Amino acid sequence: MTQPNILLLMTDQQRWDTLGSYGNSVVETANLDWLASEGTVFTHAYTPSPSCIPARASLLTGMNPWNTGVLGMGRGQGQMGTGFRHTLPGELATAGYHTQGVGKMHFYPQRSLNGFHHTQLDESGRVHDPGFKSDYRMWFERNRTGEYDFVDHGIGWNSWMARPYHAPEFLHPTNWTVNESIAFLKKRDPSKPFFLKTSFARPHSPYDALPFYFDLYANKEMPTPMIGDWASMHDCPEEAARPDAWRGVRSEEEIKRARAGYYGLIHHIDHQIGRLLQFMTDQKLLDNTIIVFTSDHGDMLGDHNLWRKTYAYEGSAHIPFIVRLPSSFGKMAKQVDTPVVLQDIMPTLLEAVGASIPDTVDGLSLLPLMRGETNFQRDYVHGEHSTCYSEEQEMQYVTDGKMKYIWFPRLGTEQLFDLTKDPCECQNVASDPNYKEQLLDWRNKLVLELAPRQLGLTDGDSLVCQAGKPPIVSPHYAERINQTR
The missing domain is CATH 3.30.1120 (Arylsulfatase, C-terminal domain)
Structure with a gap:
């Protein structure tokens, strides 16, 4: 059998309950729902640490946060850094794969490869290295149609505020991420299987959906926040006044606008994923490609008077997780309820392509669960x-x-x-x-x-x-x- 290609689709800050395949009847995610119908949906997938750097370090290495050394994005914690003995792209490169990362990597130094042969970066507003400018930002500045910048809509990178995107549609980072993914597929080494990580910088704030998508959800009846009987501890009006507040009560109108922007970003991502899948279909690549879809963590969106992430609550810690294997792997379970984590992606993919799983990996291969086997050695996640x-x-x-x-x-x-x-x-x-x-x-x-x-x-x-x-x-x-x- 020809070694399968791998496409890892990753969003940033997407909570688990924002896909039709997870029971959401408001958001439109036709392409991801199709992948779910063709693959396995993991209903109880969680992030080991619900913020960008620690979650992505665990996905990259298959290691628990304690072993990556990154326990969050707070006091005493460093950037992701380098020096990992084994990474997912590195092991796949050793196994003969042409590896490419597109979009948000959140590495440090920012041009670190961590096992990839090459990366095309969209790092939002992060500039950690002297003189760093992301590939997306350089492209944006070359192609913009006027004297505006990529942040001129005036909304911060962690704000609860929302508004439609201020620039032409083709300049949105979601489009760019798929453009660059398709460009890689056109230029890749055809003698090797590929590993492509397509990593979107949205629906992480700013909630700047394109006008079409923003207006679509602004005119819909949106889910309202869940407020627990314990949540008054997060009312905090003095903190809520901040434009990037992590907690506090906002008006119904503000919350609906935030959710409209967030849902609109997800709908847009889904359409662009559809464009990528169509290209792969036209190039006869889809049938022999393993596809994984997930996110690093979720977004509270006002639930329990909380915003953003870092919390153990469902909106922040519970993530979507879908795996679609080629038909050559045989019949797989349509749904798995066993708890799984991001660390499981690396051993799952390595086992699926016949590569060795390093002894540094803490995660478990999910192939036994997908085959319906009952000897999986985990009852809960931490x-x-x-x-x-x-x-x-x-x-x-x-x-x-x-x-x-x-x-x-x-x-x-x-x-x-x-x-x-x-x-x-x-x-x-x-x-x-x-x-x-x-x-x-x-x-x-x-x-x-x-x-x-x-x-x-x-x-x-x-x-x-x-x-x-x-x-x-x-x-x-x-x-x-x-x-x-």
């Missing part, structure tokens, strides 16, 4: 994020997609949600006597995850509050960075 917007939001969580336990190390408090009865996490049952045994069981699961770190997070039996203590830092980060110097 996620975390360091202090970012506020110390009180540093968190650790464990979930199987049915129950979820969250611990806030800097507060010493906990939450427990019964997702089967309360999928929107509106009732914290941690103090409900009917859930006493489940609370103890899930708390113990987290103790078992954290005990090997020997950082004082647990005494072996219970969790230890970290208020006033230095930030949690993984020693593996310094080890890796020092090896590259």
Whole structure:
């Protein structure tokens, strides 16, 4: 059998419940829903750390955040850096693949390859290296039709505000990302299979959907935010006044506009993915290509008076995850309810193409689950994020997609949600006597995850509050960075 090509489609900050195939009846995602109908939908996929850098480091390496050394985007945490012994594109390159990354990589240094043969970058507004300018921004400046910049719509990169895109449609970064993906397919080495990561910078804010898509959803009845009986702690009017507020109550009109922009961006991405898939069909590439679609994390969009990401809640931590294998792999499950994480992508793809899985990989191949086998060795997943917007939001969580336990190390408090009865996490049952045994069981699961770190997070039996203590830092980060110097 000819070695299959691989297309990894990735969005930025797309929550799990914004696809038709995941039950959303408002958003239009015809192309992704078609992929879902042809492949396997993982209903309980989670990010190991719900912000860009740590999530992408885990996807790149198949490693847990503790082992990548990046526990979030907050105090004590570094950039992704280099020096990983094994990466997904690097292992595929060794296996004979022509590898290309297009769009958002979030590497540091920004022109690092991390195993790719080449990258074409859209890094939004990030300039970490002296003189860095992304490929998208250079292209935008060459092709713009007037004296305007790519950020002249006036909305920040983490704002809750929304408005239609200010420039012609062809200049939108979503179009550029697919343009460059198609350009790679035209110029690739035809003697090798390809690995193409097409990584969109949206629907991450700014919520700047093209006018067609923005108006479409502005005129629809949109889902309203879920507000838990515990969420008043995030009302915070003094913080809500900020144009990039991470929490606080906004008006119904502002929330609807944000969601219209967000849904419009997803609809636009879906259309552009359709354009890429059509090109692959015309070139007779689609039938022998493994396709994975996922996101690094979600977006709260006002749920529980929260915006953006870094939280353990469903809107932030629960992600879409679809895998479509060529027909030569045989019949696969249409839906998998077992909890999975981004670390699983690397071993899944390596096993699928017959490449060795490095011993550094923490993730598990999902092929057994897709084949309907029952010996998969995971009952729940663990996620975390360091202090970012506020110390009180540093968190650790464990979930199987049915129950979820969250611990806030800097507060010493906990939450427990019964997702089967309360999928929107509106009732914290941690103090409900009917859930006493489940609370103890899930708390113990987290103790078992954290005990090997020997950082004082647990005494072996219970969790230890970290208020006033230095930030949690993984020693593996310094080890890796020092090896590259």
